Amino acid sequence: MKFSLDVENNPTGWPDHTQLPESDGTFVKNFQELPQSILLTDSITPVFQNIHPDGNYCIGQDSGIYWRLTEPLERGAEAPDWFYVPNVPPTIDGQLRRSYVMWQEFVAPLIVLEFVSGNGAEERDRTPLLRSGQQETKPGKFWIYENVIRPAFYGIYEVTKASVEVYHLVDNSYHLVPVNDRHHYPIQPLGVELGIWQERYQNAELPWLRWWDSAGNLLLTGFERAEEERQRADRAQHQLEQLRAQLRSAGLEPEL
Structure with missing residues (x-):
């Protein structure tokens, strides 16, 4: 794929996120991966809002991270299922990123998560990038994360193995x-833990990947927080009705 570079607006000569493909045109999602990404993002958003009151962070969900310039362009990108980058704005010049471009940002993701859809060999592939004349080996995903993109944490999640x-x-x-005594993996810079939650979400009971705080409390989604608040209000209303019933039985019901 060829591209046309606007040198006046991009004098470095390197393409930015608006000039790089945001998809390779293939179907890569199964029915579990999208809800899984939403579950991770929804539940940890309050943590990020507390860490970044200025809103300077971004989350990628099956979005490309460009780490080198190649032909075709898509060969120079990895597309983690979920990743978080601290201390970068969510938009560039008022536009949401179409991809995350390492030579434009210079800030590595703090954590990258891959959801295994095969046997896990691709996510654990440590094959290095080697060149011989005009030929080069295709580097493995693990090698690229470890040696080039370099997120501080890399997680490999296998739903089929829980x-x-x-x-x-x-x-x-x-x-x-x-693993700690709760069978969770601490992500200390965020004060959270990552682990498996075998419950129902989005109408499917599966071993979902979820966050907990450092005390072992599950980080709730917005729906779960609202439901917890509703149940708390229901309990308070029930207790009030019981108290009124007791007062009526004692002839002490207060006037309304």
């Missing part, structure tokens, strides 16, 4: 994060 493994970038290489 499991997640989390890697932390330490001394330029990924090391498995040990």
Whole structure:
């Protein structure tokens, strides 16, 4: 795919997010992946709003991260199922990003999550990028994250195995994060934990990937918070009605 570069508005000569493809034109989602991304984003948004009162952060859901310029252009991108980048604005020149361009931003994601749809080999592929003349090996996804994009945390989630493994970038290489006594993986910079939640969401009971706070409390979605508040109000109303009934029985019902 060829592109036309507006040199006047982009004097660096490198394409920006408006000039790079936002899709490779293939279907990559199954029926679980979109709700899973929404569940992760919805429940952790209050945490991000607290960390970033200025609103300077972005979340990508199956969005491209461009790490090199290639032909065709899509070969220079990875599209994690979910990722979070701190301290960058959600828009550029009033436009939502079509992709995240490393040579334009220079800020690595803090965490990248991949949802396994096959056997997990692609997400764990450590094949390095090697060149010989005009030929080069296709680098593996794990290698690209570890050596080029370099998110501090990389998670591989397998719904079919009800499991997640989390890697932390330490001394330029990924090391498995040990599970804690709640069988969660701490993401310390955010004060949260990542783990498996075997319950019903979006009309499907599955081992969903979810967040907890550092005390082990599940981070709720907006619907769950509203439902919890409704149940709290119902309990308060029930207690009030019981009290009124007791007062009536004692002939002490207050005048309204």
